[in-house]
Amino acid sequence: MTQQVSIPSLGTIPVTYTVEDRVGVLTIDNPPVNASSAAVRAGLMSGLEVAEADDEVDAIVLIGAGTNFVSGSDLREFSGPVPEPQLPTVIAVIEAGAKPVVAALSGATLGGGFELALGCDGRIALAGGVVGLPEITLGMIPGAGGTQRPLRLIGPARTLELVTSGARLPVEQAHREGLIDEVVTGSLRAEAIHFARALRGKRILRNLPILGADPGEVEHVATAALRRAARPQTVAAVGAILMGSSAPADRAFQHERAEFDRLRNCTESSALRHLFFARRAALKANRPALARELKSVGVVGAGTMGAGIARAFVEAGVPVVLVDQQRQAAAAAAERLKQAYRGMVTRGRLTESDAQQHLSLLTAGTTIRDLEETDLVIEAVYEDMEVKRAVLRQLETVLRPHVPLATNTSYLDINEIAAAVARPTRVLGMHFFSPAHRAAVLEIVRGEKTSTEALDVALTAAKVLEKMPILAGVCDGFIGNRIYNAYRRQCELMLEEGALPQQVDAALTEFGFAMGPFAVSDMSGLDIAWRMRKGKAGTRDPRERYPDVADALCELGRFGQKAGDGWYHYEPGSRTPHPDSTVEALIEQSSQRKAITRAAFTSQDIVTRALVTMANEAALLLADGIADRPSDIDLMLTLGYGFPTHEGGITHWVGRQDRRFLEHELDALAARTG
Template sequence: MSGKVHLERDGAVAVLVIDNPPVNAGSAAVRRALLARIAEVEADPALTAGVLIGAGKSFIAGSDLREFDLPLADPQLPQVIAALEGSAKRWVAALHGAALGGGYELALGADARIAAPGTVLGLPECGLGIIPGAGGTQKLPRLVGRSRAIALICGGTRVGAAEALELGMIDALAAGDLRAEAVALALASGKRRAIERDVPEEPGAEIEAAARKAAAKGRQRPHILEAIAQVRAVGQQPAAEGLAAERAAFEHLRLQPEARALRHIFFAEREASRGAATGGTPGPIRGFGVLGAGTMGAGIALAALQAGYPVVLVDSDPAALDRARKRIGDEIGRSAVAGRLTGEAAEAARAALTLTDEMARLGEADVLIEAVIEDLEVKRQVFARLDSVAKPGALLATNTSYLDIDPIAAATGRPEAVVGLHFFSPAHVMKLLEVVPGRSSSSEAVATGLAVARALGKQPVQAGNAFGFIGNRIYAAYRAASEFLLEEGALPQEVDAALEGFGLAMGPFAVADLSGLDIAWRMRQQQAPQRDPRARYVEIPDLLCAAGRLGRKTGAGYYRYDEAGKRQPDPAAEALIAEARARKGVIPRVLAPEEIRSRVLAALVNEAGLVLEEGVAARPGDVDVVLVNGYGFPRWTGGPLHWAGQQDPARLAADCARAVADFGPQKKAADLAGLRILASADKA
């Protein structure tokens, strides 16, 4: 039976061992067993204290999220914690592995908390569109203060055991055997329920500053504002009223569409991380070799260094190596200053980097990643050379954004060892990594590609080997639909504002300027001979590039940029746009933000449907994970296909039909109903 809690005796101390593998999720079965064992301890006069500890690798890594779409079964977690706090006996929570969400809230119900080194603690509920609902917002401020509690709760921050001790989130750090030390702590006299403690005094200005920062970082989402309100109220009302208000807010939020969407993307990410079930065993990942020291190559090298791996970075251009050395060194320094790396880890990362023009040095690496210019013939030449230096069993990966993996792999004598690893810029920051098998890629190579993503802390998504894979294929349609609107009368800032108002991190034209207009221009030039003459083609981006307006790096693109990089509308760009309209005889009209959003999002959804139909993406959730993690689609919508499933089916179908017509007669309409995207079963 799952969800067991074993009662073991250590003299006068009861040790309750929570045993619900693999991560001891706080399920209904666990709650029932805990409540029964706490009552058993309370009724036994021979037992004077108790310890809560987890079996296996964790204390409790959080609640079972599968329960959150249903009425919560009794006993609910607050009832279990109330039994703990109402006990006449002293309780200690012994934490290891992870004590997150409801797991840490359970620990907050004990008199004291002791953690093994390496334990991770926190209240990540805000990342799921809810707030802690079992005392977290009421007790954490009593331990760490209101301003710090706001930051920790709204940020969903995971805290290591040593830092948790400094903050006051735990009372002791185990020096040896966790269980033995917890038993000794339980025998200490006195009870110290967190809910009964006074809130530490701190300046109101600090609390207000923390609230403003958290609200802004959380994009003013309802659950963030609710969490702030709950923390602010701590100590201003009786504890019982605070706990009741917190629980009511939690119950309301967990049933809202936003929380459902965030749970969807959570499970979609977990599923995507597994990739396709190929049965392959990953190869070793002990060191990386990166060919190409440009922006992307340096970023990939930095991602591996920050994850603790040695890196050989190769480029034939000494100037490129010098720039990469400086860029990597500066970023490692910034990470150390910001606390993302310890001083020791920063020094180790610097020491683990080798920069050289000798390609033979790549033979030391288990994973070789090519990051050169996006040109098929150049990449084929590079892979022929990589094949000659790579050791047997090494993974050969191309960082291509668009190109066919198969002719690249065919340039080697081991096409089975080649996969695509499409990083997103900046590679050391962006979480998404598309893993793209070619026709000959072995199951072991694919498994290694997925393992590389996990080793670097990335979110992998396995994509089919088709032009643009999942993300760039869909984004190209999104960008094209945005360009149609420019041609019809909208200005870049109007399109960007409408889509940023929807929740996208940046509008399409701000993104184009950031990444550089010349990259897409080069791709359009390569595709020109194959372009369908029936397809609608907007010349505005080409005119901007021809005028030398390549984006931020040249100080001008769709916008102009000041010395600080701040964008401003540019009359010169608007004149070029007007010129392009006049060439086609277009009479510009005003487009409302609602029309901009509906047309662009419909084009994106239709293209996503085609990606699914063609098998480029295996699941709708994979599309959502790609667009959320790689392209700034608002996470709280669950991604574009989850969002589409919550819209009025007739309205969205009409919008998609218009979007398809915008592209021209060659454009195919996706069967969104057949794909169960329209009128989805989980529509809120």
Template sequence: MSSTHYAQHGSVAVIRLDNPPVNGLGHSVRTGIVEGLRKAEADPSVKAVVLIGSDRAFSGGADIREFNTPKALAEPNLGTVIHYVESSSRPVIAAIGGACMGGGLELALGCHFRVAKAGAQIALPEVKLGLLPGAGGTQRLPRLIGVEAALNMIVSGATVPSEMFQGTPLFDHFVEGDLLEGALAFARVVVEEGRPLKRVRDLTATHPKPEAFFLYARTAVGAASKNFPAPLKCVDAVEAAVTKSFDEGMKVEREAFVNLIQTSESRALRHAFFAERAASKVAGVAEDTPARTIQSVGIIGAGTMGSGIAINFLNAGIPVVLLEMKQEALDRGLASIRKIYEGQVAKGKLKADKAEQRFALLKPTLSYDDLRQADLVIEAVFEEMSVKEAVFRKLDEVCKPGAILASNTSTLDLNRIAGFTKRPQDVVGAHFFSPANVMKLLEVIRGEKTGSDVLATLMQLAKTIKKTAVVSGVCDGFIGNRMIAMYQREALLMLEEGASPRQVDGAIEAFGFAMGPLKMADLAGGDIGWAIRKRQYAERPDMRRVLIADRLCEMGRFGQKTGSGFYRYEPGRRDALHDPAVDAVIDACRKELGVTPRKLSDEEIVQRCVFALVNEGARILEEGIAQRASDIDLVYLTGYGFPVYRGGPMLYADSVGLMNVVRAMEGFAANPRGHRDFWKPAPLLARLAAEGKTFN
């Protein structure tokens, strides 16, 4: 099947891109465009050429299916295609509807004329992959919409509606009605009037105060993107559009692109991009599996988590029934949801009428009977199996056949929970992360009997509520919390050995985490981790205790919620302040354990925390809990604040070298206070390291 179609409408040839879903500029598309132009050039009856895509997309840019394959670089490459377009003796008109992004926009910029429909979306999003536009985008766009507007678009990668640039040279005409008919009519006018061919490269990009502007731009962009080199390279390239000839500017752009594509930051961002797309493919669930219809949602529990979950569905226009057992708890939940919406209105992020419309979709209740018609019910109650059992037995009794019953459990056995019902095929885990209305990650937990259509529904629904969904098998803690327990364990053991809370958190934050492990524990609530540890101590009597954390919890120091944890917190503030009382607890625990404190380096702190994640991640992969290493990376990038520019724990281990990871672990195992079994490399990690391979 051809990826382009050539047709003639009188004196106008039409080259239609046909590479669903977004007309990616794959090799067959690029070849088809060049062949179509040659055909038009050879036909004296053809006076103009229209280049058009579909209503959904002119072109979304590079075809991601060809990334890292020979086809991605094969001639004609995009630069060659644009040269053919630009040097055509016939006027070439780009007809833009839907998405016109990346290389697709660069192709349109190479055309002599551009017509568009209002609502078409344009962007140069390459910076989000740690790159810059590499086919002339940094040189042509400033010549059409102005230097400042172009730089803002390129540095941010933002998508903007076409009508924002109505009246600029970017668009020659806006079409009402059918895009092709409008483009053909415009092409005939160009031919009849004998309009000269407009090559963007022949225009000039100017700024009244270029030196001052680019000095300011570098300062602002550098401050906002300190861990990413691409935005500053974008500034360099756009400056070249102003200060150099077009060909010299293209050379600057090309050199920057080649340099950036080799950086670890770009590799990490591209890895995250592909990881998100891979995560949507679930083993054993065919892409055409029909999803169940979700028109109403029930949520049990109006606490912080339940309220946050409710907001996701209200924002998507899905009615929510919010159930609590006591009126005062229900009132607190409603007040919390209203407060969040009022805050968004106050900040100008949401119009007041929209906030009211969303809030009006919420029905509070104290009765399970109001859940009878819900298509999906999510429980967000206390993390204790007996509580979950009571909820699911009741749901099994009241919910209609075909309703999906989801648990927001973060650690408990989903198969046991499903066993409390007579419909285990309808039970699934939907583990949101706090604050649920903000955090992107949704762990979808697949039980032994969870139906394929239930999984397909949850994955589709995640997109509706703007979450990144990753499927996990059933184990204690699933992917994210099972691994984070190992990370937290090492952080706590290093407190015993001689590190301070501030040093541990400081080293991890310097590595790039949004928050250190002890601050994170205080934010989540120490009582939550303590409850999990107590359960695990009972289930595994040989499990090593984490004495300092347990002792602080015994004192009622549960973190920010109580004003004290590993740090102290002043009322109304979230600043983690040093607390001498914690020093006293740490000193007492060290004496109790017979530990002489030693000095730990920041490097050791980072390696022990991160490699603990990696080793447990390898076990999770080998056990089939996670489908792929990139799923684990995605969990940590979207749910745990792992630095995006490092690509996630598994990709970071790949970049360090798995042999080096294993060597470091051998050193930690030799530590007198270390745990030899803990630092024994997972079989998968040991095997890949020995074979010189990687996780990804």
């Protein structure tokens, strides 16, 4: 018997009802990912009502029509009042029904999808899937029992770990821990029907006792979670779970839902949801037009960045040929990687077999001709225009005509680099961030003549490396460094006007940046930016206000952490920055030399000026067509430059500000700094 469930007021309902072997099967079909929506929830309510009233049905199975059971909630619903019926209402109907309900899980069962499964009387999963409660990563906590029902299956300590980490668990692990009843490899539908027929009555998790736990362990896990990320959602999750461990169930569930509603309406959750959709938009827009196979990749330059790029590819399973103009440099880089893996094996962070597999994919070449059969070559040599042009000319003589030539430059003009070769269509930028094997973003720069084929190979590489691809046009610094340079310059100008490095860094880290600009500069080395400034001195606009304290530091050999002194002083063997009277004296001398009267800055003054500068540069980038969309800028800054994710990126921050406030601050900024 097959019966279509429909509600006229909602149109087509993405839930169908069939009966097989006295089991009513409710199939959820809401492509592309089977997200929970108001229509899905309404369809489930109707289907459950039909199944409960059907005398030919003894049990009920919920199953997804596509790859996923229910991949999570439709986040678009969270921007306003969540439409009825809400998920707790659906689960309450399941629990109140007389017939047992089984959730048949496949693919990704996350967030509200997993809460729906936990609200059922049994859970069976197809091997290879994952489950999890990732709401914490979106600035919220689970709101339909996700902090409460697991307490009855895995106890308070493990529930704390699961919820506060937002981690995805393979269904096999979830089965071992007791969150899933059975994992199968055959037909999920058939196995679920068989499982449902074998159930003897209801098993409502809400009514089960909390698993016992060692109070000391619970406190340790809770403290560790708050130390790792003391954001509002983490605090709320810990509070809800601890309440659920001791309070009556009704009170604990009500508290959880109230906290969920409070948090989803906060600015942090809005920001994190914005970044979620930004990632989705970037991945959708930046798909390769045609999938390209990467059988092997070449890397030229075995320094820190080149070796890191090589490591990124071998850890993604792609063979790499690493070469350097100094023949022993590639072998030395391979040896350093071997030692790094040895340390990871010793610490239990990598298996010996995985280490050997990674190393087997790395070939230390001795000549540029070793790159002849590679599918993509990435140049990662010294940041010098003529050096890079010379390397690309050499590469063109040995590589097959269709193989892209990517330059890992962070500032240089891709069009000028491409002009050095006969086929500029094969040249593009691939700006890796440090450390290259861990950084989450890859800035791909399109030259004026870059071909679609070359771009496709770079996008394929980003996908293989699991890095977020952000496309950029050609300008000085592209997207990320162009904004960061404007930000850093403004921070240096504030020093001339009365601020000190430690004050600026403290204000911006308090706002949420991973590090302040002067601590970052010390870490990366002041000499790198100094060399670039000297190279551009001849083309600098004489009307531009130029902060010169960084130059003065470099002239004294204060190049940052590696020298023991930079914007800060560092004790031998330490990376802890200490304010330095020498630096303060240099700053005051610069103010006096330029006849600038120093004045006090508040933390809010510093943050506002820095952010308005970034916002202005972001607007110019969009106007110049360097970035494709505002959300790409937000991804670039949060993934690559330590901009706080809870603020959603600079364009999201701008969207929350009063326009008159921004106009006033921009006018004031122009008057101060031009």
